[in-house]
Amino acid sequence: MKVSGFTFIKNALIYDYPVVEAIKSILPICDEFIVAVGKSDDETLDLISKIDKNKIRIVETEWDESLREGGRVLALETDKAFSNISKDSDWAFYIQGDEVVHEKYLSTIYEAMLRCENEEKIDGLLFKYLHFYGSYSYVGASSNWYQHEIRVVKNNSSFYSYKDAQGFRKGDNEKLRVHPIDAYIYHYGWVKEPKAMQRKQENFNKLWHDDKWIEDNVRVANEFDYSHSMKEMKPFLDEHPKVMEKRISERNWTFSYDVSFNRRSLKDKFKDFLSKYLGIDIGYKNYKIQRVRNSRKN
Numbered sequence: 001m002k003v004s005g006f007t008f009i010k011n012a013l014i015y016d017y018p019v020v021e022a023i024k025s026i027l028p029i030c031d032e033f034i035v036a037v038g039k040s041d042d043e044t045l046d047l048i049s050k051i052d053k054n055k056i057r058i059v060e061t062e063w064d065e066s067l068r069e070g071g072r073v074l075a076l077e078t079d080k081a082f083s084n085i086s087k088d089s090d091w092a093f094y095i096q097g098d099e100v101v102h103e104k105y106l107s108t109i110y111e112a113m114l115r116c117e118n119e120e121k122i123d124g125l126l127f128k129y130l131h132f133y134g135s136y137s138y139v140g141a142s143s144n145w146y147q148h149e150i151r152v153v154k155n156n157s158s159f160y161s162y163k164d165a166q167g168f169r170k171g172d173n174e175k176l177r178v179h180p181i182d183a184y185i186y187h188y189g190w191v192k193e194p195k196a197m198q199r200k201q202e203n204f205n206k207l208w209h210d211d212k213w214i215e216d217n218v219r220v221a222n223e224f225d226y227s228h229s230m231k232e233m234k235p236f237l238d239e240h241p242k243v244m245e246k247r248i249s250e251r252n253w254t255f256s257y258d259v260s261f262n263r264r265s266l267k268d269k270f271k272d273f274l275s276k277y278l279g280i281d282i283g284y285k286n287y288k289i290q291r292v293r294n295s296r297k298n
Helices: 019-029 044-049 072-082 103-116 194-207 211-217 242-249 266-278
Strands: 003-009 032-038 056-061 091-094 099-101 124-133 138-140 148-154 159-162 167-170 177-190 233-235
Touching: 003 019, 003 072, 019 032, 019 044, 019 099, 019 103, 019 242, 032 044, 032 072, 044 056, 056 072, 072 091, 072 159, 072 194, 099 103, 103 124, 103 148, 103 177, 148 167, 148 177, 194 211
Parallel strands: 003 032, 003 091, 032 056, 124 177
Antiparallel strands: 091 148, 099 177, 124 138, 124 148, 138 233, 159 167
């Protein structure tokens, strides 16, 4: 079984992306790793080239800045990386530049790929998510955060990145059939030094909206105010991935949140009721669940 990792990145240093940690977190179970590096205003290309010259292959790209609707350029850059993985790879492991996998899940992921390799009814693997916000000590607890997404897919030319690189579809906008696994993606996209977060907000919203929307909705400031966007959160009491230890130890800003101020929204209370008492999940799903019961390892 051959596994290819892939991702895309641009201006990783300017916007403080943990892309090195992201790549290193899944590199042990990848036979190769394709990185689409967009033309940057910093030393992103050099940063990526120093990670692992034996496994990493860089594809230099240029983002189409004219695409300012729905984050479509992010999906196109994902597809550029995806299309460059080796033809003989069985699986493609996608990781975004602000996502990290804990080393404790690598064996679970690899075993799931072995189990599903020859299952024609399985297109990919579905991961759980933890979304950190403001600090490495808190995660989002409201339903506004997506709970699952596809991050491993079979190497199939009919698969493509969906919307703003949210997940994947195949053929004529068909959802992928996925096997859910007990492994989390740690999403650190909302944990940055406040100045870097503000730069990201001002720049990345341009990939979704026009100048008028930016002017009306993006707060102009020297640094990002995390309290402005805080919703229900809960403490993170587990350990972070080892690849994140240095970054976490170097955190240079303060963040405080009192969980006693949490207020469960009516929408979340209703969803909790349906799930707990009726077994109904009404959340948005960009996939079709297809479980594999029996092991079929080679």
